[in-house]
Amino acid sequence: MNATIYIGSGTCGLGAGAARTEAVIRRFIREHNLTVEIVPVGCIGLCSSEPIIDVKMVGKSRISFERVTEDNVIALLEPLLLYGQLPDSHILGQYRDRRCEHWENVPYIDEHPFFIRQKRIVLQNCGEVNPEDIHDYFDRGGYKTLKKVLREKTPEEICETVLQSGLRGRGGGGFPTGAKWKMMLAKTDKEKYLVCNADEGDPGAFMDRAVIEGDPHRMLEGMAIAAFATGATKGFVYIRAEYPLATLRLAKAIVQAEKAGVLGKNILGTGFNFDIVIRKGAGAYVCGEETALMSSIEGLRGMPYPRPPFPVEKGIFGKPTVINNVETFANVPDILAHGADWFCAIGTEKSKGTKVFALSGRICYTGLVEIPMGTPVREIIYDIGGGTPNGKQFKAVQMGGPSGGCVNTENLDIQVDYDSLLSIGAMMGSGGMVVMDEDTCMVDIAKFFMSFITRESCGKCTPCREGTRQLLHMLEVITSLPCTNSEEEQVYRHSLLEKMERLCRVIKDASLCGLGAAAPNSVLSTLRWFRQEYEEHIAEFRCRAGVCPLDNKLPQVNNASDASESPNEPSGNDSDTSE
Numbered sequence: 001m002n003a004t005i006y007i008g009s010g011t012c013g014l015g016a017g018a019a020r021t022e023a024v025i026r027r028f029i030r031e032h033n034l035t036v037e038i039v040p041v042g043c044i045g046l047c048s049s050e051p052i053i054d055v056k057m058v059g060k061s062r063i064s065f066e067r068v069t070e071d072n073v074i075a076l077l078e079p080l081l082l083y084g085q086l087p088d089s090h091i092l093g094q095y096r097d098r099r100c101e102h103w104e105n106v107p108y109i110d111e112h113p114f115f116i117r118q119k120r121i122v123l124q125n126c127g128e129v130n131p132e133d134i135h136d137y138f139d140r141g142g143y144k145t146l147k148k149v150l151r152e153k154t155p156e157e158i159c160e161t162v163l164q165s166g167l168r169g170r171g172g173g174g175f176p177t178g179a180k181w182k183m184m185l186a187k188t189d190k191e192k193y194l195v196c197n198a199d200e201g202d203p204g205a206f207m208d209r210a211v212i213e214g215d216p217h218r219m220l221e222g223m224a225i226a227a228f229a230t231g232a233t234k235g236f237v238y239i240r241a242e243y244p245l246a247t248l249r250l251a252k253a254i255v256q257a258e259k260a261g262v263l264g265k266n267i268l269g270t271g272f273n274f275d276i277v278i279r280k281g282a283g284a285y286v287c288g289e290e291t292a293l294m295s296s297i298e299g300l301r302g303m304p305y306p307r308p309p310f311p312v313e314k315g316i317f318g319k320p321t322v323i324n325n326v327e328t329f330a331n332v333p334d335i336l337a338h339g340a341d342w343f344c345a346i347g348t349e350k351s352k353g354t355k356v357f358a359l360s361g362r363i364c365y366t367g368l369v370e371i372p373m374g375t376p377v378r379e380i381i382y383d384i385g386g387g388t389p390n391g392k393q394f395k396a397v398q399m400g401g402p403s404g405g406c407v408n409t410e411n412l413d414i415q416v417d418y419d420s421l422l423s424i425g426a427m428m429g430s431g432g433m434v435v436m437d438e439d440t441c442m443v444d445i446a447k448f449f450m451s452f453i454t455r456e457s458c459g460k461c462t463p464c465r466e467g468t469r470q471l472l473h474m475l476e477v478i479t480s481l482p483c484t485n486s487e488e489e490q491v492y493r494h495s496l497l498e499k500m501e502r503l504c505r506v507i508k509d510a511s512l513c514g515l516g517a518a519a520p521n522s523v524l525s526t527l528r529w530f531r532q533e534y535e536e537h538i539a540e541f542r543c544r545a546g547v548c549p550l551d552n553k554l555p556q557v558n559n560a561s562d563a564s565e566s567p568n569e570p571s572g573n574d575s576d577t578s579e
Helices: 011-015 018-031 073-083 134-139 144-152 155-165 177-185 207-214 216-230 244-259 290-297 326-338 340-344 377-384 418-422 442-456 462-478 487-494 496-510 514-518 521-529 531-540 560-565
Strands: 003-008 036-041 053-057 063-065 193-198 234-240 275-281 321-325 354-361 367-372 394-399 405-408 432-437
Touching: 003 011, 003 018, 011 018, 011 207, 011 244, 018 036, 018 073, 053 073, 134 216, 134 244, 144 216, 144 326, 155 177, 155 216, 155 326, 155 340, 177 216, 177 321, 193 207, 193 216, 193 290, 193 326, 207 216, 207 234, 207 244, 207 326, 207 354, 216 234, 216 244, 216 321, 216 326, 234 244, 234 290, 244 275, 275 290, 290 321, 321 326, 326 340, 354 377, 367 377, 377 394, 394 442, 405 521, 442 462, 442 521, 442 531, 462 487, 462 496, 462 514, 462 531, 487 496, 487 531, 496 514, 496 521, 496 531, 521 531
Parallel strands: 003 036, 193 234, 193 321, 234 275, 354 432
Antiparallel strands: 003 053, 053 063, 354 367, 394 405, 394 432
8 A cells, every 4th residue: 555545524624625626536546556545534623724635655654735625636646646755735734934845844733733732532533533434443442441341340430430530511511420320320210211412503513513423433432331331221312414424424333333243232242232323303403402302302392391300310201311412422431441530630620621612703723622621712712723814803702602602802811611601601512612803793793693592492481482582673673773763762772781681681580491591691791791882883873893784873764664775684694603
């Protein structure tokens, strides 16, 4: 084998043209009769540089190339594969002050500023292994931890190790994973269920999708260990139907794991049985809430219901159920392999381990990052993400999706952990980070997230169903010119902020589920840190970012019939919250 070419074939890579690049590579190999193996891999994390390919020549170090399209791939391959020479461009990690004329001088991808400050546990195999080949996972020690715990550990010991490690749920709630597992283990029911929540619906979040696309066996191994520890007899992976590639690779991984004897009946000859099935969600945001998710798995409409009883007491089909998300399960194999103390040494006193975040929006390097808990937000935005592009000033980063809050310039040095973010009205959530610069209107951002929440409300409880609609209406009034210039309308506009804050408190206190209680967070957060922008919209009819259809002078509108001449409602900044 003269060379191996690894092609980033996650959703981001394919979206950037990786499939077309691969087709050109295969044609080039055929035409020159070369002995080259092509290995599809998941996203390594640096989505903004896709398509990414790695080339490993015999006896040479592995080199990563960025933005390799069908138009420029031949210029890269000819010197490499035909003459053993380095191309003069597209080397990922090559800096202007560092020459890469010789193989030994080429920096590997982990020297790139995007990667050098990360600590990759969950993402360690993403972009490195073929997600559709279980043997790649075996070669990296995959399923060895499962084999060890099945033969050497008791369920009680596993639960205690996970508890002592300090692992908390990575889906947003942050409940201690080991404590939940212990409660499940104590149940004596003959049927118990384990659920992996892969239904990430936050705008700007794509962590679970990328992990499943790039390293599905890590999650499956974590689920199998969790099932043995809790006594679960069957597992479900609840995944969004909008993730076709992740679903396909997960299905293949389950079949391969069953054939290899690490899932299904009599796992590894130990007498332990555990099956995993896939359930596709229809894309309802509310089904990220655990009770709505369970209803959907049962074939019912995905709507939350009151707790208690909690799922570990009465879950799917009335049986005890443990629900964790993809990232939580993906941490489990390494915790059991290295011990609780190893995991405890990473992070802060109350937030242990690492956290995967999806960086998107107005930032130079978009993609997935995995950092130790306690890392300052500033380091993530500037040192890892490269800051805001085009010389624009950073303004805020939305943490935790629509249910979260924003971190402004004043709070950039705050640590990323469960408690610190809550103290400023934000939250870690599942891990979405949408970066905004000076051209972003924070009132318009609040309107965008409230529009999303309003559409996604299940409608079961009045505070969420009607309260979010009223909040959205108030935001629409603030971001638009008044229909008339009457004194009555001006009084109404000036009273909106007080009414909004009062309504937010009602929604938080009276909503049925956690999503409803968190629905006003984006409004409360922007009101707290960007109140002046709200006041400028109301009193001065001015949007400093120039996003909302306001004027810098009072409108000269004398009657409602002229309202049709005012601009239409502006579009939200949803284009900046996609991957």
